[in-house]
Amino acid sequence: MYRLFLALRYLLTRPINILGMLGVTLGVWALIVVVSIFSGFIAVVTEHIRSAGADLSLLARDGADSPFERERPAQPLDEHKLRELLEADPDVAGTAPRLVHFGLVHRRGHRPPPPPLLGRSALQGGDVPFLFVLGIDPAREATATGFRSWLQVRDPALAVADPDDPLRRIDDLPTMLLGEERMRAEGLKPGDKVVLTTGRVAAGNVAATAIEPLHVEFAVAGAYRTRHGGFDGNNLLVDLVTLGKLLRPDQAHPVQELSIRLHPGADLTAARNRIAELARQAAGTRPGETGPVVRTWRERNQSLLQSVEHQRALMKIVLIVIMVVAAFLMYATLSMMVAEKTGDIGILTAMGGSAFGIMQVFLSCGVAITLAGVLLGTVTGCLSAIYLEEFRQFVLGLTGVDLFPLKVYNLDRVPHELDPVWIAQVAAMAMLIGALVSALPALRAARHDPLVSLRGA
């Protein structure tokens, strides 16, 4: 009984204990809030990426969507043959052909800006003129992706005139669709004339070593908007046939990519493997040869998703260091308590207290301080994560300082995702660390010679 009673008295009468508790609270709070924001951010980014692509992409060959690999053009896909095969698959709901190229867009009479350094691309791509040029068939694209919904932009002045025929020629010019933010940033509006500067393989150059420049005038048909700012900022959409004729006048149906939508509930991996096998058979690819490949939407965006995951993992490590600092604070608090209470250790021993009992007194204090810190940290952490957006708006209104600029990440509000497993892990880890660092001063108290205390004043 005396262990509990004394531990309680020591806890309630020593304000310094609050410091130890606040250290644990801060560590737990940070681990819950920051990781929940990252988890929420990953969930939102995943959703955004998902909104801007098809379930599966059938590529002419591995690396065919890479600007480096494009120097060695893949054999175009036999789209008609593949379409027949795929539409017979029970999981396939729709397919859409794509031609993928790249280029610089600038106003007429303006000199095209230099292409950016390799690897440099803002998340939204709004600051670079270098774009991927996607040749699409609007009607087919709508069956494989959310293309129809992409045309519903926020600013009606930038919307296409006819969503049923979004890439209809204007003033007898081919048209293009640009991301809404890019259009706004560059001051473009539907009907404006721009020039696409790109290159194409010189006619008859089979080895694809000679590239000739190409400048084509386009009219801006309007804007599109997925939820994936990176996609919108880096891609412009043009008519598949128009782009095909510009790049490969000698090929009737040059298709590099086939977007595939699956029926809801279909097994993505199983469908990918089955369709890849179908495509390789259709292309006559032999084992060991490079041929068509199929990638899931997640695989195509693996680097971005992995990068955010990596940042979250890194942040966890950084925050665990905060927990270690909190542990040192706990250790210091308990050590001070033990140092101040050596006199009590002597009299408790004289009254019949055992070394184990004395250790329990101080260990109970440490565990109680940790438990209070964990509970407070967990509650405030969860509440902070849930109400962070309201807090951001409050601070913004009060001071004008935006703690979390949402526009940069194309978000509506500060995201969060509270993972009960992670919260339990954090709480358990904090309790374990708290118990361990409390055990050291408690052991020291237990090993303290009571006679030293009793002899002293």
Add this chain to the structure above:
Amino acid sequence: MTTPVLAAEGLHKSYRLGRTEIPVLKGVDLQVLPGEMVALLGMSGAGKSTLLHLLGLLDVPTGGAVRYDGAATTGLSAAARARLRHRHVGFVFQFYHLIPELTALQNVLLGKMMHRSVLQYLGERRQVKQQAIDLLTQVGLAQRLRHRPAELSGGERQRVAIARALMTAPRVILADEPTGNLDSATAEGVIELLFQINQERGIAFVIVTHNEDIAARCHRTVRLRDGRVVN
């Protein structure tokens, strides 16, 4: 023949300082009978406090034995010594050693909390609390129950310490210079209280003191010199 409540048989105690062994007690024999008041006199460094600690099982002798009611305590585990100490002995120290976070009443109650589970203690809480109040009343602190040690005078603190020692109804109280930190008037009051408790409750006392007057009032005086009993 009456069995001593406390006995020391050929007690030796030495401490090591590096490679040097320093003997403090060199074969001390002592018997304390039930209800007896024994004064332990001696110069500083004679080994009085060391003997008291050995008698109270706070330390382990290098040689010899301590007996409680005739039973040897040699070879007992630390936990068993703690339990025996709790049941058999009470301590009163020169510097009181009260726990500053607790009130006078709580300091006294602490003795009853030892070696009891929470449920056991809660079951007998009312009686125990009344017992503690009665003891504090007996030592003249009925009005100071809720005061913390910092709010009490030296004499009052020592009275709380005496009440605490009595709380477990020990067979013997070991008092290490109980008046050494008090002015003479207060010291007189405390000594009076110890003698009153001895008479009323029949508890034996071993009182370490430098004061010959106090020693003269005890039933017996034992003098220590250089680690040996000289009378």
